[in-house]
Amino acid sequence: MSVSPDNLPHAASSVPAPDEGDAVATILHKDAPPVYVDLDGTLTYSDLLFESFLLLIKRSPLYLFACVWWLLRGRGYLKAQIAARVTLDVSLLPYNQELLDWLRVQHAAGRRLVLASASDRRLVQQVADHVGIFNAVLGSDEATNLKSSAKLRAIQADAGGSFAYAGNGRPDLAVWEQASEVIVVNAPAAIVRRARALRTPVMVIEPRPVPLLLTFKALRLHQWSKNVLIFVPLLAAHELDGARWLITLLAFVAFGMCASATYVINDLFDLASDRAHPRKQQRPFASARLSIPFGGALICVLLPLSLLLAAWISLPFLGLMLLYVTVTLLYSARLKQLAIVDVLVLATLYTHRILAGGEVSDVVISNWLLAVSLFMFLSLALVKRCAELEFMNEDGRTSAAGRGYRTSDLSYLISMGIASGFVAVMLMALYIDRQDSGELYPQSDILWLLLPLMLFWIMRLWLKISRMEIHDDPLLFAITDRTSWIVGFLVACVALAASFGGWQ
Structure with missing residues (x-):
């Protein structure tokens, strides 16, 4: 983000820092008109109406119907009703630091500053109280x-004369037309051109770049690797039929689009807790590099497409997808805040993918497979929670924002996670013991080599947790970890060797 001064006396390049040259700043701004500053998209990169609306809908989706009724009575009435029902933590909003620095200089010089916003006045006052200038x-x-x-x-009535105005969008053009000083902040190039046509801006603070890669990051395409679990029933049954693999591939795509949509929903519901997190605060929606309406548009495209594709594949698969969406939304809205419940839900959602793969491919899934997957994914879910708590503990915080855990729970969760991993290995051992002379694994004795590989990977994973070498997501760690790839390759080799002659 860069500041572009344009030849007028209050250009950012001629303004000293707030802690140096206050006397010079006073001379510069002695007769300067008051500055009226827009809030949404200008002082903060986000929009308070959308932020408070999400908080309201997270509390109860039924408020959607109330919002439609309130909107019929006017946008001001809608904003007032929403603001009266939510508590927005304005300290966590993504503020435009470059504009704030300039405004603090003006404030130090004695210039009158007024926060003028279309947001509800109560929320505007909260922001003003927080910023303090x-x-x-x-x-x-x-x-x-x-x-x-x-x-x-309203500005003309308050100013009683000339005024400066900082804004960012098309509605601000009417204000800029009458302003004596124009400050363009975080505005598209077309708005900057129109502002220049009205009056040469005092300064232009350019918007932050939004690369296409940021949209892919919001969709969390790397998380699509979880959906590989849909193929597990085919692999476990040694099924080579091309038609079954093709329909399962389509199911993989449908699940991927659905999962991306739910990740966006989760990120929108988690704005406050993500902003309070040392690393998640840089997520596209938490940092407001991607807007809330853009997130809504992604959801409206991806979710219907995924469900239409699921319906085309089969109605039972559509039912499983709808169940996945329902549980995921409940998780985002409430269940993730409940200790223990959250990790059980995550483990179940992983196993749900295997069930969906069995339905699509028409393969009967072994109860042994479901049991192993449930305990293994419970261990991985606990890895994620323990990683978060380790870093919370390191930062001196006692609890995780938006979660039901305290850092004092860490040793307890680590014990549960290691135990869950070992139970998964034990269940695998019992399964292998039943494979003697089986059709799927004619060389079943070779399968015993899986156990040390699984134990090594699980024990190494938890060792890295204790060393704080895993941040949040064990899946992302596994994807980028060379040792995990080697273990995966060896597991595949063992399975192939044991099943030699057992493929259909």
């Missing part, structure tokens, strides 16, 4: 949506 606020109420010409009238 504004002399007054202007905001919407039940009767007035303070936007465009309505904002202009």
Whole structure:
């Protein structure tokens, strides 16, 4: 992000830092008009209406119907009703630090600053109180949506003369047209051109770049690797029929699109807790590099497409997909906040993919396979929670934001996680013991080599947790870890050797 001054006396390049040259700043701004600062998209990269709306819907989806009724009575009324029902932590909002630095210089020089926003006045006041440099606020109420010409009238009445205005969007053009100083912040190139046509801006603070890669990051395409579990029933049954593999591949794509949509939903519901997290605060939606409406658009495209593809594959598969979506949404809205329940749900969702693969490929799934997967994925889910708590403990925090755990739970969770991994290995041993002279594994004795490989990988995983070498996601660690790839290759070799002559 860069600042581009344009020849007027208050350009950012001529402004000293707040802690140096205050006397010079006073001379520069002695007769400067008051500055009116837009909030949504300008002072903060996010939008308070969307932020508070998500909090309301997270509390109860039934509020959607209430919002439609409130909107019929006007946007100002809608904003007022939502603001009255939610508590928004404004300290966690992604503020435009470059603009804030410039405003602090103006404030130190004695210039009057007013936060003028179309958001509800109560929320605007909370932001002003948090930032601590504004002399007054202007905001919407039940009767007035303070936007465009309505904002202009409120500013003119408050200023009583010339004024400067900092904004970022098309509704701000009406205000800039009457402003004596134009400050363009985080605006698209087309808006900057139109602002320049009205008046040469005092300064232009460029928007942050949003590379296409950021959208892929929001979709968490690397998480599609979890959906490889859909192919497990085919592999376990040694099925080589091409038609079954093709239909399972389509199911993989459907599950991937569905999972990406639910990850976006999860990120939108988790804005506050992600911003409080030392690493998750850089996620695309938490940092507001991708907007909440853009996230909504991704959901509206991916989720229907995935369900349509699932319906085309088979109605039972569609039912399993709908169940996955329902449980995932419940997890995002509430279950993830419940200790123990959250990891059990995650382990079940992993195993659900195997069930879906069996349904699509028309393969009967062994109860042994389901049991092994449930305990193995429970161990991995606990790895993720323990990694989060390890870093919380390192940062001196006692609890994880948006979770039901405390750092004092860490030793207990580690014990459960290691035990779950060992139970998975034990169940695998019992399964192998039943494979003597089986059709699937004619060389079943070779399968015993799987046990030391599994034990090595699980024990190494938990050792790395104790050394804080795994951050949050064990899946991402496994994908990028060379040793995990070697173990996976050896497991595949053992399975192939044991099944020699058993493929259909």
